[in-house]
Amino acid sequence: MAKAPVLTPRADDFPRWYQDLITKAELADNGPVRGSMVIRPYGYGLWERMQAEMDARIKETGTENAYFPLLIPQSYLTREADHVEGFAPELAVVTHGGGKELEEPAVVRPTSEMIVNDYFAKWVQSYRDLPLLINQWANVVRWELRPRLFLRTSEFLWQEGHTAHATAAEARDFAAHIHRRVYEDFMVNVLAMDVVPGRKTAKERFAGAVNTLTLEGMMGDGKALQMATSHELGQNFARAFNTSYLSREGRQELVWQTSWGSTTRMIGALVMMHGDDDGLRVPPRLAQIQAVVLAVKDDERVLAKVREIGARLREAGVRVRVDDRVDVPFGRRAVDWELKGVPVRVEVGPRDLENGTATLVRRIAGGKAPVALDAVAAVVPAVLEEDQALLLAQSRERRLARTAEVATVAEAVEAATTGAGWARIPWEVLGAEGEAALAEHAVTVRCLVAADGSVPDDEDAPGNVAVVARAY
16 A cells, blocks of 8 residues: 655645645644744744845845834824725734723734834934834734635734835835845845736735835745735825925925835745645755755764764855754654755765765755765755756746736636636736726736836836736
8 A cells, every 4th residue: 555645745735735734844833823823943944044134135225123012002003094994904902901991902013104103203303314224023913814824824923124215216216126136136046936026006005005016926836925015105104194304405394105024924935836745845045954964874983974974064154954863763854854845965874884975865956866975065065056046947937837928807817717827918908997807706916017027117107017816
């Protein structure tokens, strides 16, 4: 009788495969309150690596980290009508504290535009205080009706940036810089994810924004996932909070603002874009463990050699783990590391020592091959870079193969549903009316792109193409 697979095959039940992998790769568990999650150490290690890479890019823009309170006075949310309307169904409200009813209820932050602006209004006095560039790493709460670990949870971790500028042009340029030079650069060059940068339609843009820039990724089942967004807020929040400054000309002017964010949803994207029936496949530049060196048997010479190889790899700049847990069967350990998607395994047993080799197992490209023991430290870094590029290429090939050029709304719906992929349709053909028709089939416009693939400056610019898909 054939052994049951460790994971539900993706082709049989993609959602079940996703849940199996989250659990068996020890990324997260459901929390005690519906919609919450506990991120386990291996999953949190991925988030820490994401944080480190993103934080460095954010700071290169001159942005500094700060922290704002979790609780926001409910009255703040009445100041910007579109914003409160957009978030009202998702709010969690605290009405009691210290055993007493609060004089004013407090909202658990769904995002921080409101409280940030209250303080920006105090901190910005003149043009000398601009631009004001702030980011925070925090948690937010948006009450989720259909939770799924990492993708949609009532509480999640993220970074949210908030900036104030003297002119509309400066704010627009900064939002675009974050979009392409921070988010897209990180996703392409670290996460090895092919993403489509574009502009949200008026229907899909962030509540209270005048423009939303997005990055959309195609998951393994052909659905789209919004990866990160950067918003031009115009003067909407500045007007609501009177966030103004004295200009060089001596006039009192409202600031122009941006906000932008990315979340632990990227871990879910990592699973769904790169995972296979054997588990995760973690991009080498992201992986907190790039290579694991396994002792096949309880043998003193083997144990000494795996520790030596681990030290040499560490000296070569590889993030390495030595697995010398010989009290755990080798097969079980190998399967566990396969599930966790560690890019490279270096396996050493008594027979390998006799041959002067180790077995190099590549998780991303697949396959295994002998490598001379004294060459491991030189070979592994090159293999990691090859496999980083391979993941990105596979991601891009999937999107191109499963994206159809269509001319009608009906064709777009067919491509996104029965075709299980994306469709590209001229925006002048689709328009707002066609966008509403798509929604009846659970298909949405993920973003608008210009004919040359760039991000359009205007929603209705000639030649705009709408990318439509079913989405998470």
